Structure formats: C-alpha cells, structure tokens
Amino acid sequence: MSEVEMDDYDNVIFTRPDIMVDRPTHFCPGCGHGIIQRLVGEALQELDLVERAICIGSIGCTVTAYEYFKVDGMEAPHGRAPCVATAIKRCRPDLVPFAIQGDGDLASIGAGEIVHAAARGEKITIIFANNATYGMTGGQLAPTTLMGMYTASTPGGRTAEQSGWPIRMSEMLATLDGPAYIARVAVNNPANVRKAKKAVELAFRTQLAGLGFAMVEILSMCPINWRVDPVKAPQWMTDNMIPQFPLGEFKVLPGVAELKKGDGS
Numbered sequence: 001m002s003e004v005e006m007d008d009y010d011n012v013i014f015t016r017p018d019i020m021v022d023r024p025t026h027f028c029p030g031c032g033h034g035i036i037q038r039l040v041g042e043a044l045q046e047l048d049l050v051e052r053a054i055c056i057g058s059i060g061c062t063v064t065a066y067e068y069f070k071v072d073g074m075e076a077p078h079g080r081a082p083c084v085a086t087a088i089k090r091c092r093p094d095l096v097p098f099a100i101q102g103d104g105d106l107a108s109i110g111a112g113e114i115v116h117a118a119a120r121g122e123k124i125t126i127i128f129a130n131n132a133t134y135g136m137t138g139g140q141l142a143p144t145t146l147m148g149m150y151t152a153s154t155p156g157g158r159t160a161e162q163s164g165w166p167i168r169m170s171e172m173l174a175t176l177d178g179p180a181y182i183a184r185v186a187v188n189n190p191a192n193v194r195k196a197k198k199a200v201e202l203a204f205r206t207q208l209a210g211l212g213f214a215m216v217e218i219l220s221m222c223p224i225n226w227r228v229d230p231v232k233a234p235q236w237m238t239d240n241m242i243p244q245f246p247l248g249e250f251k252v253l254p255g256v257a258e259l260k261k262g263d264g265s
Contacts, residue, residue, distance in 0.1 A: 017041040019050050019070050026064065030230025032220030033061055035187040036129055036196075037068050040100065043201045044071065047208070053096045054088055056081040059109070060102035060136045062129060079110020082117035085124040096207060098125040104134045107143040107169050114173070114215075121178030121212040125203045128169065128215055131222035132241060139225030143167045146244055151225070166244055170217045174250035180212030182251040186219035186242060188234035195247075202259060211255045219245055 016022065020041040027033045044053050055066040055073035058081045066073025076084040081099035088097040106114050106128050117124065133151055134140040140153040144166050148157040170184045181203055185196035196218055203214035219241050221233040228236045252260070 014038070014042075017045045019045040021068050021070060023068070025068075027061065028222075028224045030221055030223040030233050031061070031135075032131065032187045032218070032222075033129060035193060036100065036127065036218050036220060037065060039187075039193070039197045039200045040098070040127060041069060042197060043204050044069065046201065047204055049096050049204070052094065053098065054085075056084050056088075056097055056099040058099055058101040058105040060104050060134065061131075062100045062102050062105070063136070065100045079105050079108075079113050081105070082110065082113045082122070082124065082126060085126075086117055086120075086122045089122060089124050093123075096125070096204065098127065098204070098207075100127040100129060102135065103128070103130045103132065103142045103144040103169075104137075107167055111143070114169070115176075118173045118213045118215070119176045119178045121180070123207050123210055123212055124214075125207045126213075126215040127200065127203070128217040129220045130169075130217055130241075130245065131220045131225075132166075133222055133225045135222045135225055139222075144169075144245070146240060149240075150227070168245060170215070170245075170250045173215065178213050179215065179251045180253045181206045181214040181249075181256045182217075183215075183249040184217040184219070184245060184247050186237060186247055188219065188221065188237040188242075192247070199249075202256065205259050206256050209255065209259060211253060211259075214256075217245075219247075 025034045053071040057066045057075040085097035132144045141151045174182045183199045185199045186192045199216045203216045206214040223230040223233040
C-alpha cells in the first residue's frame, strides 16, 4: 500500500516507532515476536530512552533483537542476558539495559541466571517471550511446552513420565523477595496487546524508578511449530496456552503500584 493511500485513512491504529529500524522482519508469518518488539520500541520511544537503553541480545528467535532498535546493543552467551544486563546496570546505573529472551534461553539454558538475577533484585528489565517451543531450532520441547503437545522431540506428545510438567516462570520467580514487578500478558488479540503494552512500559518505569527487578512474560504465537494456521494461532493460544499460563500480575511491590496510578491502570 502506498503512502498516498495510507494518508487516506483517518484512523491509523499504529505506526512503526521512530526508534525502530525500517527493515523487513525475519520472523515467520503469524509469529508474535514482531508485535513484542514493536511494544518494546513504543515503550522506549515514549519514555525517551533512545540515548540510555541498551538491548542485550539472547539466543533463539530473539537473537537479533538489537538489529531492530536504534539503541546500543550487545550479544550475550546462551542464557546469560540477565548477567550482562546486571553488569551494565551496576557499572552504569544511568543506563537502561533490557533483554528479550525466549523460553529456551530464559527457562532452560539460563534458568539459573534469571533466578539469581531476580533473587538479587537487579534493577534490570526482562521481556520473556513464551511460545511453548524452541522456535528457531526446529520446534523441540521447551520447559514451557504444554502437556500432550507435539514437538520435534516429543513426536508422541509431551508426557509427565518422559519430560515432566511445564514450568510457570512468572509464578516461580514471584515467590522470591527480589523482584519488584512480574506479570504475564499475551498478544493474541487487540485488547491483550494493549494490556501487554502497559505492562512493558511499567517494567521499564520500574527500572527507571530504581525499584528492582522487573519481568514481563508475553505469550507469543508460533504457528509454524504449533502446526497451526497463522490465522487460527491466536485462538489456539486462547484455548490451550492461557489455561496453562494464566494472565495477570504476580508481583507488584507498593512502589510499582504507585507508578501504576500514574498511568491510569
């Protein structure tokens, strides 16, 4: 669609934030990662963090996140994004490090790293994209794979006997004393996308206020590895993922609750 034709629309719902690079996305059709990156970009722009934010690259589908934002970025070894973000924040408290991690990177390879960063109450922001599979490497079993779910490494469906049960990272981390804000949202429909944006912004504002560790888990579509039509993937999430991973806030310290009052939540 040309720019002239776009000008004819009176009700543009959203546009690409200026803080994001104008390049074609590498994500699969129907994937939720593009929405997640846009929400992060909108938060960074609206909070005027272009000169202070540092994107820490993880592994998996989020590995090239730093190539989409016009902010400084660097790569972390597998699962170690929270460690790199911690080092940056402790050396330069004026900067705003953040990472977008997938479920393989955060809940498996880097499970120890995220637990201890949260327990220490590091003043960093983590965006956790949960699509219930190892998306980039072929759709193998992830710690978040649903019971009975078919993956490349569980061709008969996940069973408790072979693979245990899915891990609810938000609920688990919320039991620690260190985190200031932990929430789970989804990007399967417009209403949930709006809620996700508020949560992402609050996570960054929690860091800016020096209140402690903040993580937003975002349920994200992965039609290719779910073997679901991209058009039907949002409903598949509603029917299957959200019952296993209920949406909501699991840790909100009083200081964060005060921040929420300021945004009308």
